Amino acid sequence: MENEHANNPLHGITLKKIVEDLVAFYGFDTLAELININCFKKDPSVKSSLTFLRKTEWARKQVEQLYIKTLPKL
Template identity: 55%
Template sequence: MQDPSSPPVQARNPLHGLTLERIVTALVACYGWPGLGVRIPLRCFTSDPSIASSLKF
């Protein structure tokens, strides 16, 4: 039995433990900023893109 104050175990959640910064960094490594801008047309990916601007969005 779990302690009520502890967070629930998320064994089936593939994103558990990943930060948004880590996810965006992996996407940039895979697709590059131009590729992300085409796939996801957001200003943070198309106009002067950076990890910081993506996290603020």
């Protein structure tokens, strides 16, 4: 059972933590430049971003990939 998650760097990390960490590191302006989605551009907030990302798989995957790339810097 443990081996199933051994290669998943996001195991145990919530979407909320991912968004909060990325906002703290980059800010919404830079996030909007890195990932072209409106929840980071127009009236951004963690709450509105979470709502959108939970409904939109392609956007969530882009955010997760950015988090994985950024993880060593956090």
